[in-house]
Amino acid sequence: MSEQFSVTGLNRIKRVPKRADYDKEGVYAVVDAALICHVGMVTDEGQPVVIPTIHARQGDNILIHGATTSRMLNYIGAGKPICITFT
Structure with missing residues (x-):
């Protein structure tokens, strides 16, 4: 199982929450791919x-x-x- 970011009031996805991904590997992939x-x-x-x-x-x-x-x-x-x- 991969590591997850803690969900808080500051980072909780409110609009279409089923699309949220708090998986560190997934978040890091977005950050690393951004120009x-x-x-x-x-x-x-x-x-x-x-x-x-x-x-x-x-x-x-x-x-x-x-x-x-x-x-x-x-x-x-x-x-x-x-x-x-x-x-």
Whole structure:
């Protein structure tokens, strides 16, 4: 049996839940096949922002490309919530 991600209120699929897949191998396949990702966040000023960037996966971690001085990486480094989509 393969390993599953824990289902929480943050990642539970609500629309057509029978199509949900929490299997790590399946999720990792989607992440690994994606060419780019979009990182969504809400700035301290309340402005929603979505930034396209490239990524890589290293084990259970997602590595996000960006300048060390970028708003996005500073936001992530501060431990603020983000949303990532892979396309």
